[in-house]
Amino acid sequence: MKTVITFSFLLFFCLSSFSEIFTLDLNSPNQFTDNFQTSYTGTPVSQQSDGGLGGSGSIDFTSGDGTQGWHTKFSFDPIDVGVSLSLSYAFQYHDNDAGIKSSSGVKIGFCTDPTSPSDQSGMPSSGLLGDLGMWSWGTHLSDTLSSGSSGMISGGLGNAISMTDYGWYEIGLALSRTADTTYDITYSFWSLNDDGEKDTQLGFNTGAHDSSKFNTTLYPFLALENPGAEATFNALDNITLSSTGTINDLAIPEPSSLTLAGFIAAFAFFIRRRMMI
Numbered sequence: 001m002k003t004v005i006t007f008s009f010l011l012f013f014c015l016s017s018f019s020e021i022f023t024l025d026l027n028s029p030n031q032f033t034d035n036f037q038t039s040y041t042g043t044p045v046s047q048q049s050d051g052g053l054g055g056s057g058s059i060d061f062t063s064g065d066g067t068q069g070w071h072t073k074f075s076f077d078p079i080d081v082g083v084s085l086s087l088s089y090a091f092q093y094h095d096n097d098a099g100i101k102s103s104s105g106v107k108i109g110f111c112t113d114p115t116s117p118s119d120q121s122g123m124p125s126s127g128l129l130g131d132l133g134m135w136s137w138g139t140h141l142s143d144t145l146s147s148g149s150s151g152m153i154s155g156g157l158g159n160a161i162s163m164t165d166y167g168w169y170e171i172g173l174a175l176s177r178t179a180d181t182t183y184d185i186t187y188s189f190w191s192l193n194d195d196g197e198k199d200t201q202l203g204f205n206t207g208a209h210d211s212s213k214f215n216t217t218l219y220p221f222l223a224l225e226n227p228g229a230e231a232t233f234n235a236l237d238n239i240t241l242s243s244t245g246t247i248n249d250l251a252i253p254e255p256s257s258l259t260l261a262g263f264i265a266a267f268a269f270f271i272r273r274r275m276m277i
């Protein structure tokens with residue numbers, strides 16, 4: 001009994017005090033499809049053993065034949081006041097001279113219907129959208145990155161960013177519940193070195209939004225638009241999630257790809273999984 005009490009206390013202490021941070025490094029087969037699903041009826045993007053950061057495994061964006069959205073199979077419980085959650089991933093930009101002159105992009109956000117079809121931009125077409133950044137670029141945009149927004153509330157980077165051919169970048173989106181119906185929304189955009197280390201913050205925006213629509217179970221999503229465009233990207237890597245709340249049904253990565261806020265948080269997750277078995 002003493003052991004159970006100790007574990008319970010530690011579990012409560014850990015889950016109420018530390019973030020859980022998980023990086024899907026896409027180095028092991030099926031890691032992407034174990035955690036993400038799509039309703040796309042064409043050829044979906046697939047995982048590859050190279051092409052990623054430091055030559056590691058990644059998602060080959062060019063393996064798909066059209067705009068597609070991917071939604072997580074796991075979910076975030078409605079977050080309490082004082083709790084935050086975030087999602088980011090790295091991608092490699094490519095100036096595809098042979099591509100068609102139209103917009104393309106990578107997007108990131110939270111939705112409420114993980115089985116939703118995607119619209120022409122890769123966004124969920126049913127359920128509610130969480131706040132999102134909508135990034136698109138192409139030579140018609142002078143090889144710059146811009147942002148807009150749609151969904152429940154507005155937001156975005158609000159500025160244009162030039163990108164380098166074959167350069168690696170990271171986009172990130174975070175929600176932090178500051179009051180019953182108020183959330184701080186933060187967008188960030190970084191350049192990375194070839195090993196995935198952050199180099200320069202190229203874009204940042206944060207602000208408070210009044211919305212009770214986030215007070216529900218949320219599913220992160222990625223939207224990949226128009227891989228045949230003139231300016232697009234080659235690969236996607238290191239999908240990273242963190243939350244001080246509860247994440248349900250995450251297909252845990254291999255230990256080597258699991259990064260945590262600290263040993264004690266890792267221990268808490270291990271114990272929680274053990275308790276669920």
Ligand SMILES: [Ca+2]
Pocket residue numbers: 025026027052053056057058237238
């Ligand atoms: Ca990788």
